[in-house]
Amino acid sequence: MIFFRTLFKTKGEAISFAVFVALIAIILPLALPIFRLNLVGKYLSYGFVAIGLVLLWGRCGILSLGQGVFFGLGGYCMAMFLKLEASDPVSTSIQTTPGIPDFMDWNQITQLPWFWEPFKSFTFASCAVFLLPGLIAFIIGWAMFRRRVGGVYFAIITQAIALILSLGIDGNQGFTGGRNGITDLKTLLGWDIRTTGAQYTLYFLCVFLLLASALLAKYIINTRFGRVLMAMRDREDRVRFSGYDVAMCRTFVFALAAMLSGLGGALFVLQVGFMSPSLVGIIPSIEMVIFTAVGGRLSVIGAILGCLIVNFGKTAFSEAYPDAWLYLMGGTFIAVVMFFPDGLAGILDKSGTLKAKLSTLGTGLMKKLKPAESAEKASAAVAEIPKTAEP
Amino acid sequence: MQGAAETLFFLSAPLSFCSARPSGALTLPHIQLSPPMESYSWEDLQNIFLMQGFAGISLFSVLLLMGLGLAVIFGQMGVINMAHGEFMALGAYTVYLCSTLTAEYAPSFGPYYFVVAIFIAFIVCALVGAAVEWLMIRRLYHRPLDTLLATWGLSLIMQQTFRSTFGAREVTPTLPEWLMGSYSPKEGLDIPINGMFVLGLAIAVSFALLLFMYKSSFGLRLRATVQNRKMSGAVGINTNSVDRLAFALGCGIAGIAGAAFTTIGSTGPDSGSRYIVDAFLVVVFGGAASLMGSLASAFGIAQAQSILEFFLEGTKGKVATLLVIVVALMIRPQGLFPSKVRAH
Amino acid sequence: MSDRNFVLEVEDLGVSFDGFKAVDGFNFYLNRNSVHVIIGPNGAGKTTVLDLICGKTRATSGSIRFKDRELRGTREYKIVRLGVGRKFQNPSIYENLTVLENLELSHPTGRGVFGCLFFRRTPEIMGKCLEIAEQIGLADKLDTEGGILSHGQKQWLEIGMLLMQNPEVIMLDEPVAGMSVRERQETSQLIRKISQNRSVIVIEHDMEFVKEIADRVTVMHMGKVISEGSMETVQNDPKVIEVYIGH
Numbered sequence: 016m017i018f019f020r021t022l023f024k025t026k027g028e029a030i031s032f033a034v035f036v037a038l039i040a041i042i043l044p045l046a047l048p049i050f051r052l053n054l055v056g057k058y059l060s061y062g063f064v065a066i067g068l069v070l071l072w073g074r075c076g077i078l079s080l081g082q083g084v085f086f087g088l089g090g091y092c093m094a095m096f097l098k099l100e101a102s103d104p105v106s107t108s109i110q111t112t113p114g115i116p117d118f119m120d121w122n123q124i125t126q127l128p129w130f131w132e133p134f135k136s137f138t139f140a141s142c143a144v145f146l147l148p149g150l151i152a153f154i155i156g157w158a159m160f161r162r163r164v165g166g167v168y169f170a171i172i173t174q175a176i177a178l179i180l181s182l183g184i185d186g187n188q189g190f191t192g193g194r195n196g197i198t199d200l201k202t203l204l205g206w207d208i209r210t211t212g213a214q215y216t217l218y219f220l221c222v223f224l225l226l227a228s229a230l231l232a233k234y235i236i237n238t239r240f241g242r243v244l245m246a247m248r249d250r251e252d253r254v255r256f257s258g259y260d261v262a263m264c265r266t267f268v269f270a271l272a273a274m275l276s277g278l279g280g281a282l283f284v285l286q287v288g289f290m291s292p293s294l295v296g297i298i299p300s301i302e303m304v305i306f307t308a309v310g311g312r313l314s315v316i317g318a319i320l321g322c323l324i325v326n327f328g329k330t331a332f333s334e335a336y337p338d339a340w341l342y343l344m345g346g347t348f349i350a351v352v353m354f355f356p357d358g359l360a361g362i363l364d365k366s367g368t369l370k371a372k373l374s375t376l377g378t379g380l381m382k383k384l385k386p387a388e389s390a391e392k393a394s395a396a397v398a399e400i401p402k403t404a405e406p
Numbered sequence: 407m408q409g410a411a412e413t414l415f416f417l418s419a420p421l422s423f424c425s426a427r428p429s430g431a432l433t434l435p436h437i438q439l440s441p442p443m444e445s446y447s448w449e450d451l452q453n454i455f456l457m458q459g460f461a462g463i464s465l466f467s468v469l470l471l472m473g474l475g476l477a478v479i480f481g482q483m484g485v486i487n488m489a490h491g492e493f494m495a496l497g498a499y500t501v502y503l504c505s506t507l508t509a510e511y512a513p514s515f516g517p518y519y520f521v522v523a524i525f526i527a528f529i530v531c532a533l534v535g536a537a538v539e540w541l542m543i544r545r546l547y548h549r550p551l552d553t554l555l556a557t558w559g560l561s562l563i564m565q566q567t568f569r570s571t572f573g574a575r576e577v578t579p580t581l582p583e584w585l586m587g588s589y590s591p592k593e594g595l596d597i598p599i600n601g602m603f604v605l606g607l608a609i610a611v612s613f614a615l616l617l618f619m620y621k622s623s624f625g626l627r628l629r630a631t632v633q634n635r636k637m638s639g640a641v642g643i644n645t646n647s648v649d650r651l652a653f654a655l656g657c658g659i660a661g662i663a664g665a666a667f668t669t670i671g672s673t674g675p676d677s678g679s680r681y682i683v684d685a686f687l688v689v690v691f692g693g694a695a696s697l698m699g700s701l702a703s704a705f706g707i708a709q710a711q712s713i714l715e716f717f718l719e720g721t722k723g724k725v726a727t728l729l730v731i732v733v734a735l736m737i738r739p740q741g742l743f744p745s746k747v748r749a750h
Numbered sequence: 751m752s753d754r755n756f757v758l759e760v761e762d763l764g765v766s767f768d769g770f771k772a773v774d775g776f777n778f779y780l781n782r783n784s785v786h787v788i789i790g791p792n793g794a795g796k797t798t799v800l801d802l803i804c805g806k807t808r809a810t811s812g813s814i815r816f817k818d819r820e821l822r823g824t825r826e827y828k829i830v831r832l833g834v835g836r837k838f839q840n841p842s843i844y845e846n847l848t849v850l851e852n853l854e855l856s857h858p859t860g861r862g863v864f865g866c867l868f869f870r871r872t873p874e875i876m877g878k879c880l881e882i883a884e885q886i887g888l889a890d891k892l893d894t895e896g897g898i899l900s901h902g903q904k905q906w907l908e909i910g911m912l913l914m915q916n917p918e919v920i921m922l923d924e925p926v927a928g929m930s931v932r933e934r935q936e937t938s939q940l941i942r943k944i945s946q947n948r949s950v951i952v953i954e955h956d957m958e959f960v961k962e963i964a965d966r967v968t969v970m971h972m973g974k975v976i977s978e979g980s981m982e983t984v985q986n987d988p989k990v991i992e993v994y995i996g997h
Binding site for chain 3: 235238239240242243245246249250252253255256257258259260261263264267
C-alpha cells in the first residue's frame with residue numbers, strides 16, 4: 016500500500032496510468048495491423064529516452080542535447096551482437112573473409128576488430144546495452160557536474176558529443192558500417208525476429224519494459240530523491256548546504272537516463288532491424304527533447320505520449336505535406352516552449368486543477384451550510400496525521 | 407576552404423576505392439587519403455602546413471564572425487541562439503540575391519556589388535534578429551534553456567523557408583573578378599585571395615565591434631547591463647532595448663559571416679547548421695563572452711581542423727579536434743579566458 | 751593556540767579576487783556554546799568570511815580548523831556533514847514544499863543517492879520535525895507551503911532547517927534583516943536558546959540586536975579584524991568608532 020502511494024500520489028494519477036496501460040497493451044495491439052503496431056513499438060522505444068529526459072530535464076533542470084548518444088550506444092551494442100549472429104561463416108561464404116560482417120569485408124578488413132569480439136556473447140551484449148551508456152554518462156556527468164557545469168554549457172557540450180559520435184561512426188565504415196549503419200539483422204539466438212509472431216512478442220517486451228521503467232521513474236519522482244532533485248533545480252545552494260552531494264545526485268540521474276536510453280536503443284534495433292548514425296547525432300537527440308517537451312517534461316506518461324503523438328503526426332503529415340512539416344514542427348515546438356512549457360500533460364493537468372478547484376468550492380459551500388460536521392471532519396483529519404507518518 | 411586541400415590530395419594521388427555493394431544501398435566511397443608521413447619531403451610538409459594554414463584561415467574567419475555574433479548575444483543575455491547558423495545562411499542568401507539582382511539590372515556594378523552586399527546582409531539579418539527578439543526571446547527571459555529550444559524551432563522554420571524560396575540545391579553568388587585567383591609568392595604555394603579578403607573582413611569586424619563596445623554610449627550601456635542588470639535598469643537604461651539591439655547586432659554579425667562564407671563555399675538551406683556546433687565551441691572554449699577568447703579559440707579550432715583534415719581521412723580531423731575541445735572543456739569548463747567577475 | 755574550548759579556529763585566512771584582497775589575515779576563534787557576532791561596514795568582507803568557512807569560496811591562504819580538522823579544501827556538503835550549518839542572507843527555502851517537507855528534507859538521514867531513494871518517514875524523524883517546528887514557532891503551519899510564509903517566518907524556517915542537521919556551528923547571515931520589532935525579539939530569543947548546546951556565528955548590522963545576543967563581537971573593516979571582545983570593549987575602541995563615524 017505504501018509502495019502504491021509512493022507511485023501514485025492521487026487517484027487521478029493511478030487512473031491515467033491504468034488508461035495508458037490499457038491503451039498501449041490492449042487497445043493498440045487489437046486495433047492496429049502488425050505493420051502499424053511495429054511502428055508504435057519503434058516510437059515507444061523513444062519513450063525510454065523521454066522517461067530519462069523527464070527525470071533529467073523536467074525534474075533536475077539539466078538539458079542534455081546528447082541523449083541520442085546513449086540511445087545509439089545501446090542500439091549499436093544490440094546491433095553488433097545481432098550482426099555477428101547473422102554473419103556466420105556459412106551465410107557469408109561468398110565474402111573474401113567469411114564469418115565477419117559484410118561491411119567489413121567490403122572495406123577489406125580481414126579480421127574481426129578486437130572491440131567486436133565480446134559482442135559474440137549475448138550476456139555481454141545485453142549487459143552492455145545499458146551498462147556502457149551508463150558508464151559513459153557517469154564519466155561525463157562526474158567530470159562536468161563536479162565542476163559545476165550546467166545549464167546552457169551542459170547542453171552545448173552534450174550536443175558536441177552527439178556530433179562527435181555520429182561523425183565518428185560515419186567516418187569509420189569498416190568498423191561500424193558507416194553511414195548505412197548495421198543492417199540485415201536476422202535472428203536473436205536462433206529466433207527469427209522478422210516474423211509477425213516475433214514482432215508481437217518484441218512489442219509486448221517493449222511495452223513491459225517501458226511500463227517498468229515508467230514505474231521506476233514515478234517511484235523516484237515521489238521519493239525524497241525526487242524532492243531533492245526539484246529542490247536542486249530551484250535552490251541549488253540550499254541543497255548543497257543541507258549536506259547533499261549535488262554533483263553525485265546529478266551524475267546519478269544522468270547515468271540513469273543514459274541507461275534507460277540505451278535500453279530504448281536496443282529495443283529499437285530488435286523491432287526495426289537496423290541501427291545507423293542518423294539515430295545518434297544532433298537532430299535525433301534534439302527531437303527526443305521535442306517529444307518530451309510536447310508531451311510534458313514533468314510527466315512520465317505525458318512524455319511517452321509525446322513520442323507517440325509527434326511521431327504519428329510526423330508520419331501522417333509529412334507524407335501528405337512534406338514541405339509544411341518542418342514549419343509545423345518548428346512552430347509547434349516554439350509554441351510549446353513559449354506558451355505550454357509543461358506540454359500536453361500540463362494542459363490536461365490545468366483543466367484537472369480547474370475541476371478540483373470547482374469541487375473544493377462546492378465542499379466549501381457545504382461546510383458553510385453544515386459547520387458542525389466539518390469541525391468533526393477536521394478533528395478526524397488531525398487525528399490521522401500521526402497515522403500517515405507511520406512507515 | 408577546400409580548394410587548396412583538394413589540389414594537394416590530387417597531387418598526392420589518392421587511392422580511392424568504391425565498394426561494390428550487393429544490397430544496392432547508398433554508400434560513401436571509402437577513400438584512403440593519407441599516405442604515411444614519411445612519404446612527404448620536408449619541403450612538401452612545409453607547403454602543406456602553409457597551405458592548410460591558409461585554408462584554415464578562411465575557416466577561422468567564418469568561425470570568428472559566427473563566434474563574435476554568438477558571444478555578443480550570449481554575453482548580454484546568457485542565451486544561446488540555436489538559429490545562429492540560419493542567420494549566417496540568411497546573410498549568404500542575401501548576398502546571392504544581391505548578386506542575381508546586380509547581374510539582372512546593373513551588370514556594370516558587378517565588380518563592386520559585393521561590398522555593398524555585405525552591408526545589406528548585415529542590415530537584413532539585424533532586422534530579422536530584432537524581430538525575433540521582440541516576438542520570441544524577450545518573452546523567454548530567465549529561461550535560457552527554453553530559449554535555446556525555441557530558437558531551434560526557429561532554425562527549422564528558417565531552413566524550410568530557404569528551401570521553399572531558393573530550392574534545396576546549393577547556390578553561389580557570382581563573385582567579382584578581384585576576389586578570384588590566388589597569389590603565389592613561390593612555386594608550389596598558392597595563397598587564395600578570397601581567404602585573405604575574408605580574413606581582412608573578420609579582423610575589421612572584430613575591431614569595429616571592440617570600438618563599438620568600448621567607445622560608444624550603446625556599448626557602455628550594454629556592458630553595464632551585463633554587469634548589473636537591475637542597477638542598470640534603476641539608473642535609467644532601458645535594458646529591454648539594449649537586449650534587442652544586442653540580439654540584432656549579434657544576428658547582423660552572423661549575416662556578415664554569411665557574406666564571408668559565400669566566398670569560400672556554396673550556400674544551401676542547411677549550410678548554417680553545419681557550422682553551428684563549431685561556433686558554439688568557439689564561444690564556450692574561448693571563455694564566455696570574451697572577445698579575445700573567441701579569437702584565440704576560433705583560430706585554434708580552425709587551424710587544428712584544417713591541418714588534421716589533411717593527414718587524417720574524411721571527418722576524422724574534425725572528430726579529433728572536437729574531441730580534444732570537449733575533453734578540455736570537461737577539465738577546464740571556464741574556457742581559455744574566463745571572465746573575472748566575482749561569482750555570486 | 752589550539753585550545754580545546756574553541757570549536758572553530760580560523761587563522762591567517764585570506765582570499766583575493768583578481769588581486770583584490772576581500773579578506774586578509776583574518777583570525778577568529780569560536781568558543782563552544784556561544785554567540786559570536788561579526789559586524790562591520792558594508793564591503794568589510796563579513797559574508798565572504800562565512801563563504802570561506804563553509805567552502806562556498808576557496809581561500810587563497812590560511813587555515814580553518816573545526817575540532818582539529820582542516821576545513822580548507824573540503825567540499826561544501828562534507829563540511830555540512832561534519833557539523834557546520836549556514837543560513838544565507840536572503841531566506842533560502844524550498845518555496846513549493848510545505849514547512850514539514852522543508853524540515854524533513856534537511857534531516858541528515860539518507861543524504862546519499864540511495865539513502866534518498868529508500869528514505870522513509872519514521873516516527874523519530876517526524877518527532878524531530880515537530881520539535882524543531884515548535885522551536886521556530888511554525889508548529890501550526892506544518893502543511894503551509896514555504897512560499898506563502900511571511901519574510902520573518904521564512905528566516906525562521908531556514909534556521910529550523912539548519913537545526914534539523916544538528917550542527918555544532920551555525921552561521922547566520924543577517925538573520926533579522928527586514929523583520930518587525932516583535933519578530934526581532936523572538937529571533938533573539940531563538941538564537942539564545944539554540945546557542946545553549948552549539949556555537950552560533952551571526953553577521954548583523956542592527957546594534958541593538960547585537961547587544962542582545964552577542965557573547966563576543968568581532969569588528970571587520972576592509973577584510974581585516976580591527977577589534978574583538980565583548981560588546982562594551984568593542985564599542986569603546988577608538989578604531990571602531992573611527993571606522994563607523996570617521997568617514
